[in-house]
Amino acid sequence: MAAAETAQSWHEIVLQTLKRNDIRLVPYVPDRVLTPLIRNLHADPFFNVFATAREEEAVGILSGAWMGGMRGAMLMQTSGFATLANVLASLVVPSQIPLIMFVSERGTLGEFNLGQSLVCRTMRPVLDSLAMEHHTCTRLDEFEFIADRSIKQAITTQAPVALILSPLLTGGKTFDK
Amino acid sequence: MSTSPVRNTKVMNRFDLTSRLVARLKNEEAVVGGIGNTNFDLWAAGHRPQNFYMLGSMGLAFPIALGVALAQPKRRVIALEGDGSLLMQLGCLATIATLAPKNLTMVVMDNGIYQITGSQPTPGAGLTDLIAVAVASGLSNSSWAADEDDFERLIAQSLVTDGPMLIGVRIDDKPGTGTTRRDPVQIRERFMHGLGVRQPL
Numbered sequence: 001m002a003a004a005e006t007a008q009s010w011h012e013i014v015l016q017t018l019k020r021n022d023i024r025l026v027p028y029v030p031d032r033v034l035t036p037l038i039r040n041l042h043a044d045p046f047f048n049v050f051a052t053a054r055e056e057e058a059v060g061i062l063s064g065a066w067m068g069g070m071r072g073a074m075l076m077q078t079s080g081f082a083t084l085a086n087v088l089a090s091l092v093v094p095s096q097i098p099l100i101m102f103v104s105e106r107g108t109l110g111e112f113n114l115g116q117s118l119v120c121r122t123m124r125p126v127l128d129s130l131a132m133e134h135h136t137c138t139r140l141d142e143f144e145f146i147a148d149r150s151i152k153q154a155i156t157t158q159a160p161v162a163l164i165l166s167p168l169l170t171g172g173k174t175f176d177k
Numbered sequence: 178m179s180t181s182p183v184r185n186t187k188v189m190n191r192f193d194l195t196s197r198l199v200a201r202l203k204n205e206e207a208v209v210g211g212i213g214n215t216n217f218d219l220w221a222a223g224h225r226p227q228n229f230y231m232l233g234s235m236g237l238a239f240p241i242a243l244g245v246a247l248a249q250p251k252r253r254v255i256a257l258e259g260d261g262s263l264l265m266q267l268g269c270l271a272t273i274a275t276l277a278p279k280n281l282t283m284v285v286m287d288n289g290i291y292q293i294t295g296s297q298p299t300p301g302a303g304l305t306d307l308i309a310v311a312v313a314s315g316l317s318n319s320s321w322a323a324d325e326d327d328f329e330r331l332i333a334q335s336l337v338t339d340g341p342m343l344i345g346v347r348i349d350d351k352p353g354t355g356t357t358r359r360d361p362v363q364i365r366e367r368f369m370h371g372l373g374v375r376q377p378l
Contacts, residue, residue: 025247048247050276052240053268060237060269064209064244067229067365068252069374072244090233094361 010143010169011037014102015044017147018073021155023100024048025065025072027058029080031104033170038075055080059087063097071155073100078107081162082119085126092160093130099160100151105136109167110174123164133161138168186347187324191286192218192354194346195257197329198284199223201336204253207245207372210357211238211258213293215286217353219257226371230357230364236265239273239283246278249372253280253336260287260307261299267310273341274315282335283343288350296350308345319343 008016014037018026026041026049028034041049052058055076062072081103092099106113107120127134135150137143147163154161167173195218202208202225209229210216215238216230229245231238242256263285273281289302311319322328322344335342357364369375 025244050272052272054266056234056237057240057266057269057272060234060240061244061247061272063237064241064246065248066244067241067369067374068207068245068248068372069369070244070248087234087237091231091237091361094232095365096362097365 007140008144009036010137010140010165011040013140013144013147015040017144017151019044019046020148021071021151023071023073023151025062025070026075027052027061027072028075029055029058029077031075031077031106032173033104033165034075034077034102055083056087059084059092059099062099063091063095066097066099073102073151075102075104077104078120078123079116081123081126088126088130088132088160093132096158097160098154098158100154101160101162103162103164104170105164105166106173109172127162133159134164135161136164136166138166140169143169184321184347185323186321186345188347188349189322189325189328190351191215191288191348192221192351194284194286194325194328194348195219196222197325198255198332199225201329201332202255204336205371206253206255206336207242207249207368209238209242209245209254209256211235211256211262213259214353215257215259215262216357217355220357221353221355226367228371229368232357232359232361232364236262238262239269240266242281242283243269243273243276243278245372246281247276250278250280252372253282254278255282255284257284257286260285260289260302261291263307264299264301264305267314270311270314270316278341279339281341282332283341285343285345286348287345288348290350292350292352308343311343316341316343319345321345321347
């Protein structure tokens with residue numbers, strides 16, 4: 001694993017890619033897998049990072065911030081995404097707001113909670129039904145390319161994007177945690 | 178509602194209050210109008226480039242306004258929301274209290290009904306005190322407007338006060354006065370022009 005010692009972790013890539021694209025506002029509803037990313041964002045004064053009570057609220061905040069000229073991205077887990085169909089369909093997509101979402105994927109590749117595995121199956125059909133761009137990020141060597149290009153595309157085409165962080169990338173959440 | 182607590186707040190009218198608010202705006206303040214009658218009356222009070230009208234996403238007027246306030250800290254941002262809408266997203270009061278933006282004014286228009294869907298009562302109508310909820314959420318500068326003059330006084334105060342402020346108004350059961358033109362891209366684009374973020378082509 002000599003190469004792994006010098007390679008950036010997935011969460012370092014997220015942080016650096018956000019910074020490179022001047023994305024400062026990061027509301028989130030937490031997830032165990034996202035913990036190191038959230039901790040490092042809090043520690044970096046470049047970012048305005050805070051928890052919201054609900055994912056929908058974060059979408060509203062980012063929509064307002066975009067219209068006011070500030071870029072942001074939100075962090076959540078799969079079950080949080082499942083609460084967003086209404087706001088995506090009634091605000092983000094019709095208003096052409098480049099909402100950038102990082103979704104820590106639960107419910108697959110070793111899920112131990114039946115409810116999580118079921119809610120996970122609703123995520124891609126919702127994204128596809130609104131013709132929203134989304135990528136499932138599985139490999140560290142591709143991740144920076146996908147994240148950086150997707151953020152730039154979202155902003156220049158004024159369209160939302162969901163970056164789904166697979167357990168293949170993050171390690172996921174396991175039964176003992 | 179014989180069990181309703183007695184309140185010393187006058188029942189006012191949404192369009193009248195919205196018109197009084199808009200008349201006081203002299204510094205290109207941003208105004209976010211919540212879904213339905215709230216933004217219909219904002220539209221009817223006279224379109225301004227700094228107005229954003231919500232066509233869906235019920236409950237998000239305060240979060241959207243918070244986002245604008247964070248992005249443009251030198252501009253005062255005002256959010257207008259209904260009681261039914263706010264009840265959907267009470268958690269945002271805790272978020273706003275925590276972030277404590279200096280430039281955010283919130284108005285909740287409380288008629289205790291979902292007027293636009295047939296005037297069904299909202300949960301807690303005449304019972305849940307939304308200003309008390311806001312204070313308990315950490316928004317200490319929250320108060321009911323006793324009457325129209327008091328509303329204008331509170332608005333004037335909020336425009337020169339650092340910190341988030343929430344004003345509750347009891348309103349009647351009248352529908353909105355106008356109907357916002359439902360063109361979400363144009364509404365968003367015009368709002369961005371009004372905020373100086375974009376220039377027209």
